[in-house]
Every structure is written in C-alpha cells, then in structure tokens.
Amino acid sequence: MGHVENEITPFLKARRAALDPAELGLPEGVARRRVRGLRREEVAQLAGVSVDYYTRIEQGRAPAISDSVLDAVARALRLTPVEHAYLRNITLPRRRAGDGALVCTEGTEARPRVRPEIQELLDAMDDTVPAIVYGPATDMLAWNRIAGRLSFDFDALPETELNAAWLIFLHPGARALYPAWEEMAEETVASLRAEIGRHPDQARVHRVICELRERSEEFRRYWEAQGVLDRNHGTKRILNPEVGELVLTYEAFPLPNDAGQRLCTFTAPKGSETERRLRALTERVGASVA
Known part of the structure; x- marks a missing residue:
C-alpha cells in the first residue's frame, strides 16, 4: 500500500x-x-x-x-x-x-461510535427483527443479538474482521454461508465503488478497498469490472448453521444524524418457513444468554 x-x-x-x-x-x-x-x-x-x-x-x-x-x-x-x-x-x-x-496508505482509524439511542432501537427489535448498523466501508458497528447469529457469530469475531466485505472475501466460511456468494460478492464490490464516490475523503473506505485488492483475487476481478451499485433493499439467502436456510428481505436506512451510518433490517414474510426459522433462532439465542 x-x-x-x-x-x-x-x-x-x-x-x-x-x-x-x-x-x-x-x-x-x-x-x-x-x-x-x-x-x-x-x-x-x-x-x-x-x-x-x-x-x-x-x-x-x-x-x-x-x-x-x-x-x-x-x-x-x-x-x-x-x-x-x-x-x-x-x-x-x-x-x-x-x-x-x-x-x-497504511494506518488505522477509530471506528465511528453508534449513539446509545440507536443501540436501544436495535435492542428493542431483538425478539422480532434482526438489525445491524453499518458504517463506512461496510464496517459492522452495532447489532442486536439475533442479527449477531444470522450468519457469522459477530460477538466471537475480532474487531478487525467486523466488516461485511472482509468477511465475504477473506473469511474461509463465507461461501458455505451464502449460496449466492458470487452475486453477493459482485454487489458488495459495486457498493464499495459507489461509496468511494460519495466519500472520496474517507480514509477507511480507501483502506478496505486497498486491502481487499491486495489479498483477494476475486475482489480484484470484480473491482476491475467497474460496476457501481447503491442498493438499499433486496433479498439475501443465508445457510444459517443452527436453523437452516433463511431467505430474508433487507432494507437499509441512512441515519441522517450519523454520517456514513446505515441501519439495516432483515425480515421474512408472515407464515413463511424463514419466519418460523427466525423464531427458532431467537429462542436459541435467548436460551444461550439466559
């Protein structure tokens, strides 16, 4: 670098x-x-x-x-x-x-802080809606308990790995968790390109992109394709190791008073198999902390 x-x-x-x-x-x-x-x-x-x-x-x-x-x-x-x-x-x-x-360039930046009121909102949704706050460069800044177990166990990861793009391209378990890994990888890179356009002076965005280009051949391939995407809603498939496949709808909401932060929620249609499995996962998470 x-x-x-x-x-x-x-x-x-x-x-x-x-x-x-x-x-x-x-x-x-x-x-x-x-x-x-x-x-x-x-x-x-x-x-x-x-x-x-x-x-x-x-x-x-x-x-x-x-x-x-x-x-x-x-x-x-x-x-x-x-x-x-x-x-x-x-x-x-x-x-x-x-x-x-x-x-x-080399260096590290302090992770943005999530306001206590936002963490309270995450916790209030804990039993029904998995939710995560993302910061610049897809850093995961905060989440509720159920969101922390949708795919990776966030609480068990070191801070250096709490980044969605890093996990997709560098974690050895990513392909097993995401059946549509190629699509997710392509969208992640295209979203990072859009973000560096919006925040050209954000050193953290530059740092994540440069590290992934250096360490991942797949990331380099997608980056060189020059795709640009700013997706704030869609569908995500996850092979959860505890309850099986989840087909989730996500919505990302910019937090207007917290620059660069987005609140992302995950839901499933009422009566669907994914809704049933989410309830089962919620019960497991609750039992593990009881």
Missing part, C-alpha cells in the same frame, strides 16, 4: 467497452474494430464535445468539468443514475488526491 491510482480512466473505458455500437446506430467504419465497444471519437460525438476534450476527461487530465458536459457524457455512455452520480463524484476537483484517485 502507499500509492495512488486514477479511477476515472478505467471506469470510462469499461463503460465504453460495455456498449454495442450497432444498438446505438453507429456504423462499423472503414477499418474493422480492434476492441469491443465505442471508440473515444464516438463517445465525443454522442456527447457533443471535441475528441481532445473527451480524451482529457477519460485520462483524468481535465481539471474542471461542467455539470452539463458530465451529463452529456453520462447520456452518451448510457450510465445508470448511480453510475452517473459516481462519475460526478470522482471528477470533483475537491477530491483529496485531486484527480479522481484511489489512495492506498
């Missing part, structure tokens, strides 16, 4: 490569395409800017880019709203590296 990498260039290159020129009505041209996707010239044409200017944007050499130009590039590359927001974030001149970069 201890280096800086431009994130603008690989992102825009990947988005160019993902587009089919034929679907956009672009001709093959005189010479056959040597690479898949759009050429820089074609993106510049679709965005209504000069080839030289687009090239400088893609190479991270454009010091100040107007919102209108970024909007035009986003339309040309068919970016999703989340990808568009990410592009805006990584091209902001106020980034700490100044050029849309991932900064890898």
Whole structure:
C-alpha cells in the first residue's frame, strides 16, 4: 500500500467497452474494430464535445468539468443514475488526491461510535427483527443479538474482521454461508465503488478497498469490472448453521444524524418457513444468554 491510482480512466473505458455500437446506430467504419465497444471519437460525438476534450476527461487530465458536459457524457455512455452520480463524484476537483484517485496508505482509524439511542432501537427489535448498523466501508458497528447469529457469530469475531466485505472475501466460511456468494460478492464490490464516490475523503473506505485488492483475487476481478451499485433493499439467502436456510428481505436506512451510518433490517414474510426459522433462532439465542 502507499500509492495512488486514477479511477476515472478505467471506469470510462469499461463503460465504453460495455456498449454495442450497432444498438446505438453507429456504423462499423472503414477499418474493422480492434476492441469491443465505442471508440473515444464516438463517445465525443454522442456527447457533443471535441475528441481532445473527451480524451482529457477519460485520462483524468481535465481539471474542471461542467455539470452539463458530465451529463452529456453520462447520456452518451448510457450510465445508470448511480453510475452517473459516481462519475460526478470522482471528477470533483475537491477530491483529496485531486484527480479522481484511489489512495492506498497504511494506518488505522477509530471506528465511528453508534449513539446509545440507536443501540436501544436495535435492542428493542431483538425478539422480532434482526438489525445491524453499518458504517463506512461496510464496517459492522452495532447489532442486536439475533442479527449477531444470522450468519457469522459477530460477538466471537475480532474487531478487525467486523466488516461485511472482509468477511465475504477473506473469511474461509463465507461461501458455505451464502449460496449466492458470487452475486453477493459482485454487489458488495459495486457498493464499495459507489461509496468511494460519495466519500472520496474517507480514509477507511480507501483502506478496505486497498486491502481487499491486495489479498483477494476475486475482489480484484470484480473491482476491475467497474460496476457501481447503491442498493438499499433486496433479498439475501443465508445457510444459517443452527436453523437452516433463511431467505430474508433487507432494507437499509441512512441515519441522517450519523454520517456514513446505515441501519439495516432483515425480515421474512408472515407464515413463511424463514419466519418460523427466525423464531427458532431467537429462542436459541435467548436460551444461550439466559
């Protein structure tokens, strides 16, 4: 660690490569395409800017880019709203590296504190709704008892491993717990990319990404795919070692007074097998602390 990498260039290159020129009505041209996707010239044409200017944007050499130009590039590359927001974030001149970069440095940061009122809320949901508070870079900051036993035993983990991305990519038991591991891994990396766009000065986010890139070949593969995702609801499948498979719906709620923290709840439809198994797990957890 201890280096800086431009994130603008690989992102825009990947988005160019993902587009089919034929679907956009672009001709093959005189010479056959040597690479898949759009050429820089074609993106510049679709965005209504000069080839030289687009090239400088893609190479991270454009010091100040107007919102209108970024909007035009986003339309040309068919970016999703989340990808568009990410592009805006990584091209902001106020980034700490100044050029849309991932900064890898050594060091540690204190974990954010969860307010006592939030912990009280977690505890109040303990018998019915598993809930976790996540901090920057998917750090797990607080949870209620039932959430602490959904997958890994959080209370038995050292603080250095209380990070969702770290557990997915580096814990040897992760694949056994998550039947849809590939999908979860891809979404986790894409969410981290979105987060580094939202919080470019958050050293903890940089640190987690850099460590995982260094230690996990799978993480590197997903990171290089340049996916961006900001998912705050969905479904998660867990093979709980105590009660069997759980199919849970999750919702993530930003805590407006606690920067970078999200409250994530897990529920199951009434009358479902997962609801029954959650009740059984709650009883087991209660008996173990009685």
